[in-house]
Structure formats: C-alpha cells, structure tokens
Amino acid sequence: MxxxxxxxxxxxxxxxxxxxxxxxxxxxxxxxxxxxxxxxxxxxxxxxxxxxxxxxxxxxxxxxxxxxxxxxxxxxxxxxxxxxxxxxxxxxxxxxxxxxxxxxxxNDSCVADHTLALLLASVRALPQQEKALRAGIWRDDLPLRPSVNGRRLGIFGMGAIGRKIARRAQAFEMEIGYHNRRPREDAAGCRYFDSLVALAEWADFLVVAAPGGPATRHAVNAEVLAALGPQGHLVNIARGSLVDTAALAEALAAGRIAGAALDVYESEPKPPETLLGFDNVILTPHIAGWxxxxxxxxxxxxxxxxxxxxxxxxxxxxx
Missing domain, CATH: 3.40.50.720 (NAD(P)-binding Rossmann-like Domain)
Known part of the structure; x- marks a missing residue:
C-alpha cells in the first residue's frame, strides 16, 4: 500500500x-x-x-x-x-x-446476450440454414426447426450471469429451471432441481453457467447428456472443463442430443478437434464476455x- x-x-x-x-x-x-x-x-x-x-x-x-x-x-x-x-x-x-x-x-450482460444468441442459433439451426441457402436449397426442402418460445430452459449455475440468462429467456416465454449448490431466493419464477441429471431430464435446452474448477470438472457427462435427450441442445458459456468433450462427441454421433453451441472448450485456445466435423455444433472463440x-x-x-x-x-x- x-x-x-x-x-x-x-x-x-x-x-x-x-x-x-x-x-x-x-x-x-x-x-x-x-x-x-x-x-x-x-x-x-x-x-x-x-x-x-x-x-x-x-x-x-x-x-x-x-x-x-x-x-x-x-x-x-x-x-x-x-x-x-x-x-x-x-x-x-x-x-x-x-x-x-x-x-x-x-460482463454479465454481454455473456447473457451471447448465450441467447448461441441458443437461438443452435435450436433454429441458423448455420445449417444459411449453408443450405447458399447451396441453392430453399425452405421447402429443409426440415422444420423448433421455436424456443414456451420451451423449458435448464440453467446449471444460477449466479449473476445465470440470473441474467434466465431473465432474457423469460422474455421468450420460456419456463426456467436451474441447478445450483442450493436454492436461491433471488431466482423468482424459476424451478430448483437438486441434481444436474434431474434438471437435464426436465429441460429441452441446457445452459452451462457454473464456475470452473475441480468440483465441476466434467459435470456435464454422458449421463447428463443422455438425460437431456435427442431433442435437447447444450450451450456452454462457462468453462470448457465443465463439459466432457469426449462424451459430447459420442452423444452427437449417436444422435443422443440434437445440437451444441459452445463458447469454451477443454482444449483452449485450440478448437475441440473431436467436434469440428459436426454440422450441428456451433463454436465461438471464448468471446461471450467480450x-x-x-x-x-x-x-x-x-x-x-x-x-x-x-x-x-x-x-x-x-x-
């Protein structure tokens, strides 16, 4: 001093x-x-x-x-x-x-904005839609993509960023659930789940917004991804370590989840090699808060x- x-x-x-x-x-x-x-x-x-x-x-x-x-x-x-x-x-x-x-x-607001952008892009398949259009394919020959309104959004980690994500998702008339170390009194209108697997089973989409570190490493594993299900989408804006990359690649290859949108990876700053071949994976270079x-x-x-x-x-x- x-x-x-x-x-x-x-x-x-x-x-x-x-x-x-x-x-x-x-x-x-x-x-x-x-x-x-x-x-x-x-x-x-x-x-x-x-x-x-x-x-x-x-x-x-x-x-x-x-x-x-x-x-x-x-x-x-x-x-x-x-x-x-x-x-x-x-x-x-x-x-x-x-x-x-x-x-x-x-940067809480910036991260929350980016999260919703990733979620919308994944669920609505925006990269695939643009790729198809550039190839001369019109909407009549493309599969219908679901909307996000009225769907169930699970948030893993209801800290300051998680709460901002929830507020934005509520504007889309989504139902919000979350898993945290304990219920939060300031998460009004959001349903608490005492396990991540239970949250994933309930949710249509799962957003990862929890802190990194040894306690949360690979918290999103094969069991959680299976619980999310073949129509589920995963978004990670927290830390790459929270998602088991190998398990995610296996789930995508087997069609056990519908898509993933990731801003963070275990391999940073290198891209996640095992995910690069999937059209239903959206990747951004850890810029959610930038x-x-x-x-x-x-x-x-x-x-x-x-x-x-x-x-x-x-x-x-x-x-």
Missing part, C-alpha cells in the same frame, strides 16, 4: 493477459505497465522485475500460481479481469496478506479496486 511520500509514484502492474492497445493505454495512464501476455514474457517479467511488481491483472484461465506469488515480494493486489478465477491461487495470496479481487458484474463496453468496464473496475486498496479500504469485488 502506498504512503503519503509515494502517493504520486505509479504502481508497477504486471499484465498477464492480452488487451487491445486502447485498453492498455488506460492502464499506462495510471500504472507502470509490464506487458506479459504469454508464458515466455510472463517468465521473463517475473525473473527480471519480480522485486518491483506490486499489482497483477490476470484472468481465470491464465491465473497466478503460488510460485509466481512467491517470486513477487512487493505484490499487494492480484485481480482476475472477469468473473472467473479458477487458476488464481487465492490461498497463497491471502497467506501473504495480498488483496484478491475479480471483475464480477462487468465487447468494447464490457472490457472497458473490467478496466474501470480494476482501477477502482486498486484505488480502494491504496486508500486502505476493502476492494469492491473481493475473492
């Missing part, structure tokens, strides 16, 4: 994630920025300037390991850019008295968290 004698000195920030130049410029206005967006640059920055670094901005996938934290003796605050923080070693940071925070709430507005909001929140920490106040979004 700074004192009156050092209040005008710019804190040294290690940036571990890629950002557009405009957003890095916002950080450079306030901090001495060390830009290390890949493993080699990260290792070089920590080895060469570890004794100077006071702040770290990372994300859930990139994280910050215990050995990195140990090599940063002046580190006072570590932040995850978005809501996810699965690879940020919170225990190691807190053991050192380091403030830890995330970007909760900054928009100019949402990225700017994460930067603004990070700066506000640093300001709170400098002033001796609790950070706004602690972990």
């Amino acid at each position: 700074t004192t009156d004698n050092t209040a005008k000195r710019r804190l040294v920030l290690l940036l571990l994630i890629p950002l557009a130049d405009d957003f890095k410029a916002l950080l450079r206005e306030r901090f001495e920025l060390i830009d290390a967006p890949d493993p080699a640059a990260r290792a070089a920055a920590i080895a060469g300037r570890g004794a100077e670094i006071e702040l770290v901005l990372t994300n859930g996938a990139t994280g910050l390991r215990a050995d990195d934290i140990a090599a940063l003796p002046r580190l006072g605050l570590a932040a995850a850019q978005g809501a996810g923080y699965e690879n940020l070693d919170i225990a190691a940071a807190k053991a050192r008295g380091i403030a830890v925070c995330n970007g909760a709430g900054t 928009s100019p507005e949402s990225i700017r909001a994460t930067i603004d929140l990070f700066i506000a968290n640093v300001q709170a920490w400098e002033a001796g106040r609790p950070v706004l979004t602690p972990l």
Whole structure:
C-alpha cells in the first residue's frame, strides 16, 4: 500500500493477459505497465522485475500460481479481469496478506446476450440454414426447426450471469429451471432441481453457467447428456472443463442430443478437434464476455479496486 511520500509514484502492474492497445493505454495512464501476455514474457517479467511488481491483472484461465506469488515480494493486489478465477491461487495470496479481487458484474450482460444468441442459433439451426441457402436449397426442402418460445430452459449455475440468462429467456416465454449448490431466493419464477441429471431430464435446452474448477470438472457427462435427450441442445458459456468433450462427441454421433453451441472448450485456445466435423455444433472463440463496453468496464473496475486498496479500504469485488 502506498504512503503519503509515494502517493504520486505509479504502481508497477504486471499484465498477464492480452488487451487491445486502447485498453492498455488506460492502464499506462495510471500504472507502470509490464506487458506479459504469454508464458515466455510472463517468465521473463517475473525473473527480471519480480522485486518491483506490486499489482497483477490476470484472468481465470491464465491465473497466478503460488510460485509466481512467491517470486513477487512487493505484490499487494492480484485481480482476475472477469468473473472467473479458477487458476488464481487465492490461498497463497491471502497467506501473504495480498488483496484478491475479480471483475464480477462487468460482463454479465454481454455473456447473457451471447448465450441467447448461441441458443437461438443452435435450436433454429441458423448455420445449417444459411449453408443450405447458399447451396441453392430453399425452405421447402429443409426440415422444420423448433421455436424456443414456451420451451423449458435448464440453467446449471444460477449466479449473476445465470440470473441474467434466465431473465432474457423469460422474455421468450420460456419456463426456467436451474441447478445450483442450493436454492436461491433471488431466482423468482424459476424451478430448483437438486441434481444436474434431474434438471437435464426436465429441460429441452441446457445452459452451462457454473464456475470452473475441480468440483465441476466434467459435470456435464454422458449421463447428463443422455438425460437431456435427442431433442435437447447444450450451450456452454462457462468453462470448457465443465463439459466432457469426449462424451459430447459420442452423444452427437449417436444422435443422443440434437445440437451444441459452445463458447469454451477443454482444449483452449485450440478448437475441440473431436467436434469440428459436426454440422450441428456451433463454436465461438471464448468471446461471450467480450465487447468494447464490457472490457472497458473490467478496466474501470480494476482501477477502482486498486484505488480502494491504496486508500486502505476493502476492494469492491473481493475473492
């Protein structure tokens, strides 16, 4: 934490994630920025300037390991850019008295918007419809695709993003069910299920919006996919680890589910090779939470968290 004698000195920030130049410029206005967006640059920055670094901005996938934290003796605050923080070693940071925070709430709306776009595109088969049209096939020779209105949407993970997805789905007159560690009082009008399999059996469509990490790894497995059924669609905007990719490929090949739309994969940043051959799979490159507005909001929140920490106040979004 700074004192009156050092209040005008710019804190040294290690940036571990890629950002557009405009957003890095916002950080450079306030901090001495060390830009290390890949493993080699990260290792070089920590080895060469570890004794100077006071702040770290990372994300859930990139994280910050215990050995990195140990090599940063002046580190006072570590932040995850978005809501996810699965690879940020919170225990190691807190053991050192380091403030830890995330970007909760900054991209929830963007992720929820993208979720509904993926769901609609999958259920209505928009990529297949366009491909057919470009090949000269008119609607009379194409199968009818179901609508989403009035259908049952299951949401795995009723956090802030899950609740925003639910509100958007309710505008489509969908019935909402969810599975969470416990029922939520702020999920009015949504039906709680005490198991993911029970939710999948009830739902027409299943959206994965739960946190990543060991506790949820492969939560969407062959049993859950079988319960979702041959007319079911799966959407994942959470973390790739929550869905068993091999089981999903087998379910698609056997026609045990109708389609999948995924923004996240176990193989990131490489695409999921076993899913690339399916016409009924829609893939986007982990961009559900990315928009100019949402990225700017994460930067603004990070700066506000640093300001709170400098002033001796609790950070706004602690972990």
